[in-house]
Amino acid sequence: MGVAHALPTRAPLPPAFVESLRGLFCERLHLSEAVRRQHGASETHFEVQLPDAVVYPHSTEEVVALVKLCAAHTVPLVPFGAGTSIEGNTIPVRGGVTVDLSEMNRIVAVNPDDFDCTVEAGVRREQLNEHLRDKGLFFPIDPGANATIGGMASTRASGTNAVRYGTMREAILSLRVVTPDGRDIRTARRARKSAAGYDLTRLMIGAEGTLGIITEVTLRLHGIPEDISSAVCSFETLAGAVDTVVQSIQLGVPLARVEILDDVQMRAVNRHSKLDYPERTTLFFEFHGSPNSVADQVAVVSALAADNGGGDFQYSNLPEQRSKLWKARHEAFYAAVALRKGAQGWPTDVCVPIGRLADCINETKRDLDTASFPAPILGHVGDGNFHVIFVIDPNNPAEQKEAEALNARLVERALAMDGTCTGEHGIGIGKQDWLVRELGEDGVAMMRAIKRAIDPKNLFNPGKIFAD
């Protein structure tokens, strides 16, 4: 199973290095196969590859010491958060030390008057939002998984709220980063905007740990809206659903979330979450604002939905209805995988200009018609980003091959529409060839030049984004 990545046989870690590592981390150094395996696997179809060691730092200073030690012994380092990435981003393909940041999970500061907070990289998004709730603030980025903030920064994550609140690119004000030469830098101050030199913050966001290890993140926060309401509406056609969203955006409706689920995905959701929605193309909405503003948004969107062949527009401002809806959406991936016993999910991730989205999904659905496994579709329709989930038998190489071919055609289709091979999952080891197709050898050459300049020994998550 899995994509083969032939690797040179690796030498074991030098004993002197291991001793120094133990000196730094004591019982927080793990060499057991169980812990290493947990850090060498991923949630998707990639081959498991074990790190040689796993450490759990408790401070930026410990990360600095670790980086210096690894540099002295030429040992690779792979930062690790919650392990929920999709493209094999944390698999240690060159071995070395996995730096599990999950115990760096302190909320360092919340500044309600400034609408920001600073957290250690291992803080998870649900933990942060629980902490913020009684301050009337929330952190909007929601990729589904309860990922760490550091991991979300490293893959430039986004998810269901991005249409209104942006992605991690917009959510982060500043990062604390340990660089490959062991410096501890802050990429920016806490001002909302700055024109102070190169945008090191954005350079680190989405770099997948190849340019630095993020240890602290300063985030923009938002006031919890006075009213939060949700709605569900199914459509006769996919184009009708997409047009409803495009026209809403054209009219300036500040949709907080709008998710599309196709008929196959709705069947999976109904089964898994014991619901009885119509099994047709469906939009899930969330509206944020004052009660007047939300009422206004709902009036505009429900009228547009009716014009575009939408059925019953089921609106609710009851928190329990909303929770039920979004719980179903959050479980959609697992619902898809549950369509088939013993199956594994392989989520694709293209994003296209929004005017091409209906075409892209429709052409993809035609291509999926003959697939020998279920392949539901769900997406962040306001951003032009959608996922096909290939529900494949992990022990059947033919299905793996078929999924690869379907994914290849999907990415080709998105690139032909001037879209991207990855809206929010990153490149990892799964999309490296596509990155070159997307930006050309010259674009990737500039990335490589930056990598060589900042990590000349190629020790920070080597083999990711581009091959060594």
Place this chain on the structure above:
Amino acid sequence: MGVAHALPTRAPLPPAFVESLRGLFCERLHLSEAVRRQHGASETHFEVQLPDAVVYPHSTEEVVALVKLCAAHTVPLVPFGAGTSIEGNTIPVRGGVTVDLSEMNRIVAVNPDDFDCTVEAGVRREQLNEHLRDKGLFFPIDPGANATIGGMASTRASGTNAVRYGTMREAILSLRVVTPDGRDIRTARRARKSAAGYDLTRLMIGAEGTLGIITEVTLRLHGIPEDISSAVCSFETLAGAVDTVVQSIQLGVPLARVEILDDVQMRAVNRHSKLDYPERTTLFFEFHGSPNSVADQVAVVSALAADNGGGDFQYSNLPEQRSKLWKARHEAFYAAVALRKGAQGWPTDVCVPIGRLADCINETKRDLDTASFPAPILGHVGDGNFHVIFVIDPNNPAEQKEAEALNARLVERALAMDGTCTGEHGIGIGKQDWLVRELGEDGVAMMRAIKRAIDPKNLFNPGKIFAD
């Protein structure tokens, strides 16, 4: 007059180089002192320094040929748009060729269904908005000056709409860039979001032409709101004005613009634009949305203003009222300079976390009390960004020195509040020492490493952001 930047005596351009340049650009090569002077001056207090030649390319291909020629002869290049930058960003401190992109002013494509467009770097923002108007779309970033889009990208410009629509960082989807080794790259596709490798787009935004010459920009657009209304309100105290804005943001009011002008600035505006506003701290507002939503926003904000010591909340949905208001705001810099005959304006540019803004402005006003020249304040209060305009006599070195000292204390104050030395003007030659204070030697070292990797000969706008 002006900040002294002692430079080595430069050799004249090699005759063979000039001949090749003439071969490439014919009558679009300028060697006259008049044209060179126009490209060596700036709108502010920096010493004029002339380029050796000025060329006006008409295509990316011509820029590629130019870059290769300059590389072969080790001649510096300085990209130039409308020349409206503030920190000496386009002054050719090492001489060489100024690349005036103003004749690359084609609107390449508008994609209304995708809410985006692609323009050449020399297109000006007013030209673009005129072109877009009948398509129901607009480009929101408004730094005041009618700058070029390429120049706005290069300084990470923002302005009055940033509180709602973000800065150039958020507005740009993709760039076409000629790199120092003469490659013609696109930094991204047109998808709304992407997680495809390093964020080359954001790296080029704000790089002030030191890493590449931007020749095309793909921009996010927005639907023209159904209703646009404006309001003016003066306040008893500065804190009252700032609190009104902070509380509005807390309640999620999607303010489209909110500008603060202090008593001195209001006096200047009244005189210059023949208006009769109260000469107290004043907020200028703009609201975008459906008529219901705008009415709702106005109700919330006017109530908050009243609670915070605001006077008469003068609301209007008449376009001519709105135009009058924003014309006055756009002319505020010139109104300030006009306070004093023969004076020059020196605009500062700090940005602080919004909870610190009232303190920062108040402390600054106390510091300005004893200034020997007028120093009005205006700012983008929703972002925590404000400008003091030192209205100084350009022939009086003592005033120049006094302004420098006031600016130094202002930046110190902003940095102590975890703010930035520049919210939107960039570093240029004016803020290089402050950049080091803001991010530390280690942060700037990473910028230098990137610069060396991408422009090893240091030919692209040398001497900007950091000293050679």
